[in-house]
Amino acid sequence: xxxxxxxxxxxxxxxxxxxxxxxxxxxxxxxxxxxxxxxxxxxxxxxxxxxxxxxxxxxxxxxxxxxxxxxxxxxxxxxxxxxxxxxxxxxxxx
Numbered sequence: 323x324x325x326x327x328x329x330x331x332x333x334x335x336x337x338x339x340x341x342x343x344x345x346x347x348x349x350x351x352x353x354x355x356x357x358x359x360x361x362x363x364x365x366x367x368x369x370x371x372x373x374x375x376x377x378x379x380x381x382x383x384x385x386x387x388x389x390x391x392x393x394x395x396x397x398x399x400x401x402x403x404x405x406x407x408x409x410x411x412x413x414x415x416x
Contacts, residue, residue: 323350323351325373353369353371354369359382359387360383361382362374362380362383362392363388363392367395372400374392374399376388376403376404379405389403
C-alpha cells in the first residue's frame with residue numbers, strides 16, 4: 323500500500339480532483355493533509371508516508387527547504403512537487 327501526505331493549497335475543486343485521482347488507485351491511501359510547508363514536514367515526521375505531494379508555491383516554508391527537512395526526517399519518503407500554473411516562465415523562477 324502506498325501512503326501519501328498531500329499539501330495542496332489551490333482551490334477546493336483542484337484539491338478534490340487530486341484527492342479523487344489518488345484515492346481511485348488500488349492500494350493508495352491519503353494518510354494526511356497539510357495546508358503549509360511546516361505542517362507538511364510535521365505530518366511527514368508523524369506519519370512516515372511513501373510520498374509527499376507539495377504545491378510549488380506553498381506558504382510558510384519554501385518547497386526546497388520543506389523537501390530538505392522531509393528527506394532529513396524521512397529519507398525513504400519521495401517528494402512530488404506540483405503546480406497548476408500554466409506558464410513555464412512562472413515555474414522556471416522556482
